[in-house]
Amino acid sequence: MLEFYKTNEQGVTARIESPEPGCWVNAIAPTYEERNYLIEKIGVLPEFVKSSLDEEESAHIDYDDDVDQTLVIFDYPNMNEEEDPINRPQKEKELTLQYMTLPLGVVILKGYIVTISLYENNNVNDLASGRVKGLDTKLKTRFLLLLLLRISQRYLIYLRQIDRLSSRTEKKLYQTPDNKELIDMLGLEKSLVYFSTSLKSDELTLSKIMRGRQIKLYEDDEDLLEDVMIEIKQAVEMCSIYSGILSSTMDTFANVISNNLNFIMQILTVITIVMAIPNMIFGFYGMNVKDLLFPFAWFPLLLAVIACVCAIFIFKKKDMFH
Structure with missing residues (x-):
């Protein structure tokens, strides 16, 4: 699916029918024809499209001097809507929850900024629906930083959800140490491992962005970049704390079961x-x-x-x- 958005003179980002200079191209699970369109019409490098659609791709920055294009791969947290522990019906809460991370590619090239992902995600939807203030598709660096800020905030939201779920499951374990609760705890522990790995690579990618070599930074965006770095570091610290607590809890219950x-x-x-x-x-x-x-x-x-x-x-x- 290909979507085109552009911010007008009133500062409103709206969907347009065809790509224009200064617009945002959003590609979600593009078909073979849509990939060729990105490469031939928009001008995205084929290797950049391929890297963005690789589910195992880790966060990094890639720059091509010949065509003056920059690719930023950033891992974002993901959880299916039907597995949302807050919005699901009580009967469906018996399902085992597990969070994961997926790559999101952002290509900055002359005239366009392109986001490429395998799956639809809330971070891109928030930008498309106008929930993010200060968004301007013509300001590519600010667009990128606002997207990264949204992703880092999503990490914090999901980490707090994991903490609440682990506390709830721990209370159940005190009453009846069933296999279901232990499997839930194991799923949350695996989710924290995914988060920890992705957050470290995301933090390293942000550090490279702060150097300003591949992506041009402006004075107006310095505070925004610092906010993104602060949020990511907070997420890294929270993930480390929750992972330690969850690991010690699992060890404690293993000892209790053994006793x-x-x-x-x-x-x-x-x-x-x-x-x-x-x-x-x-x-x-x-x-x-x-x-x-x-x-x-x-x-x-x-x-x-x-x-x-x-x-x-x-x-x-x-x-x-x-």
């Missing part, structure tokens, strides 16, 4: 020993042996009861039932 298993095995061992005593006595009296002491049915029964009571008393005194 509970040891207690159950201890109880079963005690029960096995106590039940083995009557079998030994009845087995001895059941053998064909002469001159046994009190060869009557009531004696081995009484002896077994007394032996079992003594064994239970000894185990109780050694605190084997707690």
Whole structure:
């Protein structure tokens, strides 16, 4: 899908039918024909299109001197709408949640700024719907920084959601340590690993942008760039803290489950020993042996009861039932 947007003289960004100089071209999961259109009509380098549509591509900056084009790949957090823990119905909240990160390519070239992504995402939708103030498609550097600021803010939103979900799941684990809650915790832990990896590469990419070598920086955009860097660093710190808390929580519950298993095995061992005593006595009296002491049915029964009571008393005194 290809969409074209341009900011008019009143400062309103609206959709247009065909590309014009100073417009924004938004490509979402472009088809083969749309990719050729980006390459032949808009002038985007083929390798830039290919890199932007590679799901495994990490955040980086690439610059081509020959055609004066700059590619910025930035990882953004993603979560499907049907898996949203806030907007979903209560019945669907039993599904396992997992966040991930996906690459978003921004190509800055003469006359246009182009965003290329494999999937539709809220960050681009916010810019297209006019929810971001100060957006101007003719100011390419500011456009890029506003998009990166939106992505960094989305990281913080999802990190707070992960923190709330982990706290909620932890409370459930205190009541009933089921596999479902443990799987949910594992999914959140994996999400934090994805976030941590992507945030580090995003931070490195921002550091390269701040040098101003590949992307021209203006004085009016310095504060905006600092805001983006602050948000990313805060997200990195929050991700590190939440990851440590979640990891220690998982280790704690693993130890609790192990202790509970040891207690159950201890109880079963005690029960096995106590039940083995009557079998030994009845087995001895059941053998064909002469001159046994009190060869009557009531004696081995009484002896077994007394032996079992003594064994239970000894185990109780050694605190084997707690």
